[in-house]
Amino acid sequence: MNIYQFFTGFLLFLLPIISYSQDYSYELRFQVHEFDCNNGVLLVDIEVKSSTEGNDFLIGNQNYRFTYNQMALTNPSIKNELTLSSVLVGNGYTAFFNPHNLMGTMGNTVSYNVQLGNGTGYPISQEWVAVGRLQFEVVNLDAPFNLSWNTEGMSPSTAIASSSGSLHQGELKGYLTFEKRFELKLFLEGAYDVNTGKMTTFLNLAADDPLSRGVLPGQTPFASTTIATPAGQPFNQAPWDYNGTEGMDIIAYAPTVVDWVYVSILQGNPGAQVVAWRAAALLHSNGDVEFFDLPDFEQLPDEFYIKVDHRNHMAIMTPSKLLNTECNAILVDFTKVNSYTSGAQFGQKPLEPGVFAMFGGDSDKVSDFPFYSISGSDKIQWSIENGIFDAYRSNDFNLDGEVNSLDKLLWVENNGISSGVSQ
Ligand SMILES: [Ca+2]
Numbered sequence: 001m002n003i004y005q006f007f008t009g010f011l012l013f014l015l016p017i018i019s020y021s022q023d024y025s026y027e028l029r030f031q032v033h034e035f036d037c038n039n040g041v042l043l044v045d046i047e048v049k050s051s052t053e054g055n056d057f058l059i060g061n062q063n064y065r066f067t068y069n070q071m072a073l074t075n076p077s078i079k080n081e082l083t084l085s086s087v088l089v090g091n092g093y094t095a096f097f098n099p100h101n102l103m104g105t106m107g108n109t110v111s112y113n114v115q116l117g118n119g120t121g122y123p124i125s126q127e128w129v130a131v132g133r134l135q136f137e138v139v140n141l142d143a144p145f146n147l148s149w150n151t152e153g154m155s156p157s158t159a160i161a162s163s164s165g166s167l168h169q170g171e172l173k174g175y176l177t178f179e180k181r182f183e184l185k186l187f188l189e190g191a192y193d194v195n196t197g198k199m200t201t202f203l204n205l206a207a208d209d210p211l212s213r214g215v216l217p218g219q220t221p222f223a224s225t226t227i228a229t230p231a232g233q234p235f236n237q238a239p240w241d242y243n244g245t246e247g248m249d250i251i252a253y254a255p256t257v258v259d260w261v262y263v264s265i266l267q268g269n270p271g272a273q274v275v276a277w278r279a280a281a282l283l284h285s286n287g288d289v290e291f292f293d294l295p296d297f298e299q300l301p302d303e304f305y306i307k308v309d310h311r312n313h314m315a316i317m318t319p320s321k322l323l324n325t326e327c328n329a330i331l332v333d334f335t336k337v338n339s340y341t342s343g344a345q346f347g348q349k350p351l352e353p354g355v356f357a358m359f360g361g362d363s364d365k366v367s368d369f370p371f372y373s374i375s376g377s378d379k380i381q382w383s384i385e386n387g388i389f390d391a392y393r394s395n396d397f398n399l400d401g402e403v404n405s406l407d408k409l410l411w412v413e414n415n416g417i418s419s420g421v422s423q
């Protein structure tokens with residue numbers, strides 16, 4: 001043996017020894033990837049795994065046959081190929097899969113085909129592997145969609161790897177379910193930072209930021225001499241008199257929380273509205289509003305406005321009514337377009353091109369009847385609290401934990417503004 005042969009033999013010895021049992025059985029399942037209710041599109045993933053512990057196998061050709069209820073779904077197509085696509089090379093295996101196709105699909109039976117063009121196949125363990133993603137059009141929410149694997153008869157689902165193996169059935173039956181969504185986005189002028197496009201979080205507590213005060217309700221303040229703000233949402237006073245328990249058991253705020261907002265769903269036309277639902281919620285620095293609970297959409301009116309209040313910014317409302325659709329989703333971005341206006345009255349303030357925020361400087365709401373406004377009565381309130389620092393105060397218009405001339409500057413800018421939104 002020359003030196004070359006010696007090293008070749010040595011290197012071969014070091015190669016990992018990988019073996020895949022070919023005496024396999026497998027399981028299949030459907031996973032709902034996304035249900036876009038508004039556009040009537042359902043995306044479903046097909047997944048496969050080995051069903052026996054320690055019994056990995058190399059998967060080759062696959063034919064996933066399943067049926068679906070044409071009363072609920074229609075027009076299946078391949079949206080994406082997932083893990084089992086293209087060329088896959090790893091330790092001890094190579095797999096060249098041809099493009100997936102639905103050849104042989106007829107009526108309510110889908111035939112999803114994955115063909116191994118070359119190579120050993122792809123190792124399937126007890127971890128689920130996503131084969132591909134199918135798209136359906138949703139034609140009827142009231143019908144069960146009943147995706148069900150063919151496991152018997154002339155054309156069962158097959159996954160080829162070796163000569164033996166049993167088929168395990170997987171099925172998913174039922175109605176399309178989808179999570180409720182209530183997504184609001186808004187900015188407060190006083191906290192908005194044009195350099196970051198986000199709001200500051202000085203009222204919150206950050207261990208590495210000495211400017212953070214820790215005066216949000218229920219927090220332990222940054223400075224030991226500061227008196228903590230009592231826990232609980234801050235809208236338990238006039239004009240809201242809201243007695244919700246949000247925040248009573250808050251232990252720690254997320255570091256992105258800016259302040260609290262008060263959100264109402266209003267039924268009826270402006271000037272004659274009744275509250276259909278209301279809640280206190282957390283406002284994050286990127287404008288997202290975090291709710292503790294979502295409304296029961298079945299209890300909401302067919303159409304409604306969304307109104308948002310803040311302790312010292314002028315309340316806003318959606319420019320028009322929203323429809324309560326069967327999709328159970330309310331999605332409102334107040335930062336992109338102006339909010340409700342009426343005549344010469346204002347909605348929001350454009351802070352930079354394409355960015356709107358609630359007007360700051362409205363600390364006295366009680367005397368703003370019926371319409372919210374920024375006026376001399378707000379300045380009187382500011383004068384009373386001017387000089388108070390390390391505190392959660394209504395006249396801290398820029399939300400930095402201190403009532404001073406910076407807050408008055410904001411009021412001066414907005415003095416005389418009145419809202420189209422009433423109490
Ligand atoms: Ca006011």
Ligand SMILES: [Ca+2]
Nearest residue numbers: 396398400402
């Ligand atoms: Ca301030």
